[in-house]
Amino acid sequence: MFGLEALMLARIQFAFTISFHIIFPAFSIGLASYLAVLNALWLATGRPVFMDLFNYWKKIFAVAFGMGVVSGIVMSYQFGTNWSVFSDKVGPVIGPLMGYEVLSAFFLEAGFLGVMLFGLSRVGPRLHFAATLMVALGTFMSAFWILSVNSWMQTPAGYAINAVGQFVVTDWWAVIFNPSFPYRLVHMVLAAYLTTAFVVGAVGALHVLRDRGNEGARIMFSMAMWMAAIVAPIQIFAGDLHGLNTLEHQPAKVMAMEGHFQSHPDGAPLILFGIPNSAEKRIDYAIQIPKASSLILKHDLNAPLAGLDTVPENLQPPVGVVFWSFRVMIGIGFAMLGIGALSLYLRWRRKLYDVKPFLRAAVLMGPAGFVAVLAGWITTEVGRQPYTVYGLLTTAQSASPIHAAAVGASLLAFIVVYFALFGAGTFYVLRLMNHPPHVAESGLAPDKPVRAGGIMPGPVMDATGALPVAQ
Numbered sequence: 001m002f003g004l005e006a007l008m009l010a011r012i013q014f015a016f017t018i019s020f021h022i023i024f025p026a027f028s029i030g031l032a033s034y035l036a037v038l039n040a041l042w043l044a045t046g047r048p049v050f051m052d053l054f055n056y057w058k059k060i061f062a063v064a065f066g067m068g069v070v071s072g073i074v075m076s077y078q079f080g081t082n083w084s085v086f087s088d089k090v091g092p093v094i095g096p097l098m099g100y101e102v103l104s105a106f107f108l109e110a111g112f113l114g115v116m117l118f119g120l121s122r123v124g125p126r127l128h129f130a131a132t133l134m135v136a137l138g139t140f141m142s143a144f145w146i147l148s149v150n151s152w153m154q155t156p157a158g159y160a161i162n163a164v165g166q167f168v169v170t171d172w173w174a175v176i177f178n179p180s181f182p183y184r185l186v187h188m189v190l191a192a193y194l195t196t197a198f199v200v201g202a203v204g205a206l207h208v209l210r211d212r213g214n215e216g217a218r219i220m221f222s223m224a225m226w227m228a229a230i231v232a233p234i235q236i237f238a239g240d241l242h243g244l245n246t247l248e249h250q251p252a253k254v255m256a257m258e259g260h261f262q263s264h265p266d267g268a269p270l271i272l273f274g275i276p277n278s279a280e281k282r283i284d285y286a287i288q289i290p291k292a293s294s295l296i297l298k299h300d301l302n303a304p305l306a307g308l309d310t311v312p313e314n315l316q317p318p319v320g321v322v323f324w325s326f327r328v329m330i331g332i333g334f335a336m337l338g339i340g341a342l343s344l345y346l347r348w349r350r351k352l353y354d355v356k357p358f359l360r361a362a363v364l365m366g367p368a369g370f371v372a373v374l375a376g377w378i379t380t381e382v383g384r385q386p387y388t389v390y391g392l393l394t395t396a397q398s399a400s401p402i403h404a405a406a407v408g409a410s411l412l413a414f415i416v417v418y419f420a421l422f423g424a425g426t427f428y429v430l431r432l433m434n435h436p437p438h439v440a441e442s443g444l445a446p447d448k449p450v451r452a453g454g455i456m457p458g459p460v461m462d463a464t465g466a467l468p469v470a471q
Helices: 007-044 048-082 084-118 125-154 171-174 181-210 215-249 251-258 292-298 319-348 356-364 367-382 405-434
Strands: 160-161 165-169 270-277 282-289 386-389
Touching: 007 048, 007 125, 007 165, 007 171, 007 181, 007 367, 007 405, 048 084, 048 215, 048 282, 048 405, 084 125, 084 165, 084 171, 084 386, 125 181, 125 367, 125 386, 165 386, 181 215, 181 319, 181 356, 181 367, 181 405, 215 319, 215 356, 251 292, 251 319, 270 292, 270 319, 319 356, 319 367
Parallel strands: none
Antiparallel strands: 160 165, 270 282
């Protein structure tokens, strides 16, 4: 297909499917936690607007959750079709971890999802809140186990290689809590929260622009801006720690991220922008800050930094892709930081809902989190090349003995089905977001406020929160 070998087509297929998949968990992890917060605020304050917002976003969560499940299931099949050698060699390590993800995370999410979506009038407010917390916990556990698997592939630990070349576990704690796992888990979960915050903020800003008096829109926008202001600087700090960990365990990846083709014995520059020239081993038209990279990575202006000239050429990651994806991620991160800081200033001036250019900027930043997550995953995965298990198993050694035509045909099928299915799902989600939140979302009349204790009055429940004998 297009003159590409089976290995390259298999890599393209996995990259394509995971790019579709990752945006849904990144959204659902943060959105599940946001739903739990809204539910808690409703129970604590008795204000119907919080249940209005809960019901508004739970429909969007249900669609995103469904698309995430479907796209994730498809990916698992590729381990058997395109990457069977990889599955055979690392199955004893990552197989149980992925099984734990299904047992402890997916079952938890799926088991309580129905209660969260439809069970308020049947189980009562407090048990409904508990179900919402379980769904949020399930999304976090999914991230925990999947990132443990991927982190082990980045920084393998707690293993031995048996006589037939399989990786076997010698220490499960070392496998799960491998050297990069804590950093990558924090970085990814914070990215999910920021992704959700900017989607919620964009929807809130859109409806504030249309109707400044919409209470639900104002509340969701305010909550999103608080999240941006608080979490964005924490994410930048966590990302710095993650980068230092990567420098320790995967130095070639950092060299590619920084664009350091050559070693710098007296302090390395921070290259802000430029055009990687892999043929000539340099960055053309580089805009750089002298010695700043050494300051960031070693906390010393004159600290030496090794370059890709110290790495055999066949073991170097593709510099161009990693260099630019890293800068896209960093650029969006600082844009988020700027939005959060500006929101604090406008909040202090009591003009958070009044400055239309700021509201429009918030709308435009809606998809920024998804772009940043994709750029981060590209940096992580392409920067690991040419390995699947870093330093131990190459990508070429991991592929199935399969013909290019077979991989190409399945790739074309994925492209057609994914764009049709997930395009329709995304269109439906956008339609839901275009609809403004209103009181009817919760089914609670404005003149029947919920008690601060969280008991919902009216015809659905009696004063104790139990279902009446007769309706």
